[in-house]
Amino acid sequence: MQDYANRSANLGANLAANLSVLVVDPNPGMRTSLQNMLNQAGIGKVEYAVNAGTAIKQLGKRAYDVILCEYDLGGPAGDGQDGQQLLEDLRHHRLITASTIFIMLTSEGVYDKVVSAAELTPTDYVLKPFTTEMLGGRIKRALERRTALLPVWQLAAQGKQFDAIRACTTAAIASPRYALDFLRLKAELHVSVGEHGDAAAIYRKVLAERPLGWAGLGLARTMLAQGQVEEARATLEQLVQANPRLMAAYDLLARCHEQLGATADAQKVLEEAVSISPHMVRRLRKLGEVALENGDAEAAEKSFRQVVTKARYSEFRNPEDHVNLVRALVTRGDVAQASGVIRDLERSLRGSANADACKAYSSALLHDRMGNTSAAIAELANAAGAARAGSGLSSNLRIGLAQACLAHRMDEQASNVMLSVAHDVASPVTVDQAMNVFVRAGRPDLADGMGQQLRAQAQILLGVADEKRNMGDVRGAVQTLLEALHIAPGNLQVIVAVAGGILRQVHELGWDHALGEVASEQIERLRAMDPGHPRLTALIAELQQAKRKYGISG
Template sequence: MDDNSNLTVLVIDPNPGMRGSLQNMLNMSNISKIEFAVSSGTAIRNLSRKAYDIILCEYDLDSGGENGQDGQQLLEDLRHHKLIGMGAIFIMLTSEGVYSKVVSAAELTPTDYILKPFTVDVLMQRITRAVDRRSVFLPTYKLIDQGSLREAIRSCVAAENAHPRYAADFVRLRAELHVSLNEFPEAEHLYTAMLGVKQVGWASLGLARTLFTQGRVEEAENVLTQLVSVNPKLMAAYDLLAKCHEANGSAARAQQVLEEAVSISPHMVRRLRHLGEVALGAGDVTAAEKSFKQVVTKAKYSEFRDPEDHVNLVKTLVQKGDATQASGVIRDLERSMRGNPNVDACKAISFAMLHEAAGNSAAAVAELNNAVGAVRASSGLSSKLRIGLAESCLAHKLDQGAAEVMLSVMNDAKSGVSTQQAMSVFVKAGRPDLADGMGAQLKAQAQILLGVAAEKANMGDIKGAVQSLLEAMHMSPGNLQVMIAVAKGILRQLSELGWDHPLAEVCQAQIAAIHKIDPAHPQLELINNEYNALKRKYGIAAA
């Protein structure tokens, strides 16, 4: 018998009889470190607290009752919020005979799924197979977890030769690592080479993603169109194909593709949300309403439910002219998501839309002011929602509120919104003066952060100093003084704490930008020489 005594298992099942049966099966296989969760909520709390080697999850977690999500929705949350790592083994247990649900579960790539009823031998065969596979990949996974992506690529190359059975899997992982390093031509070469040997869906999808990321949208669209015709169950291909149509300005075609995907796999919340957004943009209020209602319903029991889904539904109903139903959605938002830090902002924005539609400008202004105040106490509001709030404030001449909300976006390094994009909000509203004022504020904040970074560096907090410098760069990306400080700060961290590829790429980009702005800058040559010396020191130049 294999020594499974060190394996930790989380069983997620609402049925006490099935939990007992699984415990007996696992005990018979010398697995005793077992914990239980009776719903998705308790599972997420367990997984937030600790990691498990194996997760055995019942598909039917009674999503239609009071106990929460089904297994597919839970896996979606766990993947999206990174609560399970690459080495976690997730096995779905189901007697579900509905084809669409099986497809949904499969597209979220559980390690395996087992149809009930099953014997202890079947369970252990699947677990043994999964554990054996994980042991082969674990050295590479550890390098990835450490952020050593270059070393992880080398590990993949060695493992392809040492474990030919998993060679294709390591090629796939290696290509994904190149994508993580923004090395798209290298990833494209690997995907193309694989397709030259065998037509596999993941390689076509990976190729399309690299083409799309490089701006080669039409090429990506051609690859994806062919892919869905020969592999209509590869759902992620539909998502990317819809993005291609959006990039080409065809919201109607994007909507059509997403509707086809939803008809095949109707339980993916993020796809339904995307469909609602695309349909609303295309002017199809009926389709948008249907999608957003499904999102609100399906996400009802999620530990990560988002009050912005209610805002999207309210916006759709307001456009439809159904104020009564929109008011009901706001009441549901207050009742079902009490305690969420973003509820007040979402509620105020929703009420503002209702008052605006009713022609009550004074009440709309009052709610917009409430929303601006609520944003201060919020956490994780999307950039799209905050930008929309700023645009509404500008439309009602609430200049200070608009500026405050946009500054909150720019102060959020994870917003993905550039300074130029933020300024364009004011320019499009006919207020270039506010854009200039905001630019001055951002430059002043960047100067303060340079001082903070210098103080952290003096105290030996090198990583903290670099983080402050990156925040300054986000606020004032074209500032030569900031560029120099960022490059020098990163070089110090690379020298003292070891090579970090993402940071090195930022440094290289800053060096190129400095050269473009001022090729004769007195510090440029020194910075460039130090960067190249560090590459040689860590063997990066030869990689």
């Protein structure tokens, strides 16, 4: 415990002496004022960004200890992202870490903006005008908390989650002022390694003492992760009633409704959340998607129009937002506005394969609505070709594109698009779900053909993995095996190879929780599919030996 306290104190002293600050503010007078305040507080390493785009470029090159960000970044003309939208991008794209101190500065007292910024958990939210002492005090308190938590964050960043969990217990004793922070962090670490029951026990312990919103939300997340969807829904409904501004609870509640098949209820929950906090782009996008699924084209159009408008100045604009807006407009029969959206997409996002695919797909939707079948077929061919060349397109868009191709008997293009979905390891769509797209379209022959191709490709990947392993590239071999597993999840040969390859890597390079979970799952799958398999007993023994070696419970 004393070692931890000493280490934290040393870290705090070193960081205070070398604190780096990024000021994000379009106003030169305010930048100068903040520079003077920071200098008076003993902070000399100050850099500037005049807007969100500049800030993202700078954060892509280096990290800062503190970010002081003006909320109203767009200035009087409103021609740019605001601070809330910037923070949303930084969190989502992981350009800042848990240890980054982010302080929002604003004179805006508008309720919905304050809620929208606060739900993204900036470290602090400071209303203008403020004094040097006030700003310095806020930074000092944030730095003290960061110093206490930093050793645990560093262990987690190094992939040492179990060490980080143990460190939380020690650190809470050394720094009782932050005991709740360490409990919360410990629960999140348990979740990160799949120990949802341990996390739930912590959340329940906290809730037994104090009805804290984050603990209720965390408990609901563990329930959902364990398949207890009804229990999670009930917990979240009570949580929202007691904490109507806990915005993440609405998002999770909507997901519960979706999993229970109640998409109308999901839409209602998201609409309520948007009415409270109307500036979160990703929630607006989700509301649009659910509304489209429910056939509510009017609500979908309203949401996607806001998404396109709010994301206009983001460095991470997504051309799929334009596609979804076109879908809503075409469904409503508004071809004139749909044409305008397509022109905007072409003008503002040209130059990437993804944008080309989205533009061609949107044009095909419009031509279909107008009865121009030959033009629609030509644009679908363009979209399918661009989708194969691009990367990062969502599975939902590619599935929609494949379905449109199937509707026009464009079998080859549909198969190629769905193969790209099947090969995407990051996709939430399984191979069975991908092939079911063909089955639902009345084309089981295409599903069979796709299955044959994937099985043949999996065999090739097994050979590539063998070559990598023979060359000493154990990690590379495992990654290739995981690709084979993704495209052929029910193949016994692949299952055995994946489990064995992971255990070999663990033996040579150390325990990796995520891979260990995959190995356990594949061994259990092998047991279910072929309990007499000659490799099963040996694989079970290897896994148990690895867990004992690295002190892994279970």
